[in-house]
């Protein structure tokens with residue numbers, strides 16, 4: 001049951017991102033979704049929170065038809081640049097892209113000489129990548145399920161614009177930690193929900209597209225979330241865009 005915007009949340013409520021007592025303020029409405037921000041960490045999210053069942057029902061209904069992005073070769077090269085941003089010594093190491101989408105991250109990792117696989121929780125993306133680039137390199141699986149199957153650990157994990165699509169932030173981040181090899185790195189790119197360059201009206205930001213994405217982490221929130229799973233930011237790359245680009249490692 002939805003609460004009215006003015007109702008202070010129950011005292012026991014905690015922010016899903018930073019886990020501080022949840023005091024929220026309104027951030028507007030988009031596509032019929034109400035958005036609120038956490039006073040403690042600045043992360044923005046839909047209210048009420050969206051469940052996996054609701055997401056499954058939504059994607060089951062829309063059945064997206066996946067096609068290549070424009071210039072796939074350039075997309076792959078951009079992914080290679082990201083890999084080289086993390087390591088100059090990638091050959092022979094293992095790579096998992098936990099939101100593989102069209103498969104460009106996996107193709108880039110293979111081009112860098114890595115043992116690479118891609119996961120995608122969406123069957124339509126997994127199917128596309130399997131058909132285009134080979135069934136052995138892509139799995140239709142959530143990170144949580146994959147990590148629970150005790151797979152080989154990954155030296156490099158890519159998590160690109162995927163926190164914003166997670167209804168289970170806790171399980172997802174636990175999966176990252178579990179999958180990461182000792183000494184390994186996670187490369188994260190994520191929209192920054194608390195960036196100084198965002199439009200005055202949050203909902204004017206074209207990136208905000210609920211229910212395709214529905215939680216926009218702040219840096220403070222991301223640090224807290226990673227920290228609960230034994231991870232920390234090792235390096236943050238500067239960008240003018242409202243985007244966080246960083247390398248996370250085990251604490």
Ligand SMILES: [Zn+2]
Pocket residue numbers: 015016017018019020038039040041042043221
């Ligand atoms: Zn918070």
